[in-house]
Amino acid sequence: MDGDKRTAQAKADLSESLGKDLDALRAEVARLTEQLSAYVDAEKSSWSKFLSKEARHARQVFDDKVNEAGAKASELRGAAQEQASDLQKATLDYIxxxxxxxxxxxxGIGLILGLWSKGRS
Structure with missing residues (x-):
């Protein structure tokens, strides 16, 4: 019977030891979970700031390109108006x-256009 008592005591000691180890493991998992959560929150904040900064930069580049295109269109419109004005002056001068x-x-131009439109009808 002495052996049974020792076996029972060994089982109880092992069970207690496993319980303590399990509690320590749970505490370690909880600590790691908190650390991981803090890390994810920090990374999320960091990425959010980075993406916000990049979005502002992209918007600025887009706005600059739109303004540049508008200036170029205005320049081309001015050049076209000048050419049309020069053509009008040259036509009036010729007439x-x-x-x-x-x-x-x-x-002659009227005759050609008339014949051309008649042929298309």
């Missing part, structure tokens, strides 16, 4: 200097 040739030229 003033050569009125008969201008009428003949207009009649």
């Amino acid at each position: 003033t200097r050569k009125p008969l040739q201008s009428v003949a030229l207009a009649a």
